[in-house]
Amino acid sequence: MRAALLQITSSDDPSENLAMVREALRGAVAEGAGFVLTPEVTNCVSSSRRHQAEVLRPEAEDVVLAGLRDEAAKAGIWVLLGSIALKSEPPETRFANRSIMIGPDGGIVARYDKLHMFDVQVTETETYRESEGFAPGDRAVIADCEFAKVGMTVCYDVRFPELHRSLAKAGAQILTVPAAFSPATGPGHWEPLLRARAIETGAYVLAPAQCGQHSVREGRPRATHGHSLAVDPWGKVLADAGERPGMLLVDLDLARVQKARSQIPALQHDRPFAPPT
Numbered sequence: 001m002r003a004a005l006l007q008i009t010s011s012d013d014p015s016e017n018l019a020m021v022r023e024a025l026r027g028a029v030a031e032g033a034g035f036v037l038t039p040e041v042t043n044c045v046s047s048s049r050r051h052q053a054e055v056l057r058p059e060a061e062d063v064v065l066a067g068l069r070d071e072a073a074k075a076g077i078w079v080l081l082g083s084i085a086l087k088s089e090p091p092e093t094r095f096a097n098r099s100i101m102i103g104p105d106g107g108i109v110a111r112y113d114k115l116h117m118f119d120v121q122v123t124e125t126e127t128y129r130e131s132e133g134f135a136p137g138d139r140a141v142i143a144d145c146e147f148a149k150v151g152m153t154v155c156y157d158v159r160f161p162e163l164h165r166s167l168a169k170a171g172a173q174i175l176t177v178p179a180a181f182s183p184a185t186g187p188g189h190w191e192p193l194l195r196a197r198a199i200e201t202g203a204y205v206l207a208p209a210q211c212g213q214h215s216v217r218e219g220r221p222r223a224t225h226g227h228s229l230a231v232d233p234w235g236k237v238l239a240d241a242g243e244r245p246g247m248l249l250v251d252l253d254l255a256r257v258q259k260a261r262s263q264i265p266a267l268q269h270d271r272p273f274a275p276p277t
């Protein structure tokens, strides 16, 4: 299976973002990709709750989701819509940060709402309060795709190894980590975190990322780290997309998952232990 990780610079206009991703997806299909992955908040990067309230829709009305379901069905490919920001069901007033797996008939195979909220003061001038705008999910999800079992995570989730081990123990062979990583933390943390998750689980880690300077109509401007990464089950970086928009193509061989796990069977070596005193 050939996977394509799309690295993009989403704006805060969902229709504009759909047009851009659609073109990139067609390029990936022309290169033989059967599985296309997009970053976190593909439909809208915005720091203005007011603007989000204006342009974001419930899942059934999101233009990016509808457009990519259509593309998936036309091309007969799998698409991981890394995440989209959506209006939640009332009474929840916050948005959902939802990752969606689309099957080759255009149907929705799995949904995962980001579990861990990025409520972090990363530097003196850069603070994120994701949980003010987004309601966190409360369950881990594996998408049972015909070509593989895919454990779904989003961005900040990468810092919580237990989630990834639990997905791997439940059968995930590929872990997806779509992201909009901060430029303050990316240089030091992004790659080692992703490689650690791959080594600990013996799974492929596919991390399509937002990059560059995002144009916003209102609110504070945002920049993201880029460096979409594909890591093999031994922890080797197969490809790095650098800082500009583009695409990574990687050929996945699930026998390598099996091989890494038989060489280092750490997933089977957990032991109960008394808590530290």
Ligand SMILES: O=C(O)CNC(=O)[C@H](CS)NC(=O)CCC(=O)C(=O)O
Pocket: 040, 041, 044, 045, 046, 118, 128, 129, 130, 155, 156, 157, 159, 180, 181, 182, 185, 186, 189
């Ligand atoms: O708000 C949005 O538009 C979409 N969500 C994000 O961009 C989220 C929350 S602000 N970003 C992260 O989780 C970055 C994590 C990170 O950078 C780290 O763990 O160091």
